Amino acid sequence: MDLINGLMGNASEVSIKSVRSEIAPLLIPNEGIEHAFKLVRDMLIFTNKRLIVVNKQGITASKVEYKSIIYRSISKFSTETSGHFDLDGEVKIWISGQAEPSEILTFKKGGDLKDVQRLLAVNVLL
Numbered sequence: 001m002d003l004i005n006g007l008m009g010n011a012s013e014v015s016i017k018s019v020r021s022e023i024a025p026l027l028i029p030n031e032g033i034e035h036a037f038k039l040v041r042d043m044l045i046f047t048n049k050r051l052i053v054v055n056k057q058g059i060t061a062s063k064v065e066y067k068s069i070i071y072r073s074i075s076k077f078s079t080e081t082s083g084h085f086d087l088d089g090e091v092k093i094w095i096s097g098q099a100e101p102s103e104i105l106t107f108k109k110g111g112d113l114k115d116v117q118r119l120l121a122v123n124v125l126l
Helices: 002-008 016-026 113-125
Strands: 012-014 033-038 043-047 050-057 063-070 074-080 088-095 103-108
Touching (some): 016 043, 016 050, 033 113, 043 113, 088 113
Antiparallel strands (some): 050 063
16 A cells, blocks of 8 residues: 555655665764655655755656755744645645745645654654
8 A cells, every 4th residue: 555655646654774775874973763754756754853855856866855954943834634626735844034934845635744743743842
């Protein structure tokens, strides 16, 4: 079922081992991966220090953008679940001092929005 969800664009949680080799060069000492979510090519990675958004671009996905968002810089966040006519759910993240969301992450219907909301709450509010 995870393969089908991935192919359909639904975010699914992936094992830390499967993303460690790609992300390890980006981590600082004492930083560890806690959770990772994967779409078809993109990823959302929660570490104990920050949120890393991996955006693989182009047909071959050879160009990769890594965005680091430090939890203490997140001023607010929201989740919007999918409805009957709107098939996509969204997670919006605002960085301190910005009026518009800095990051809008789209999840297809059935995505793990509650898990992402909980992880953001734990890391931003604690």
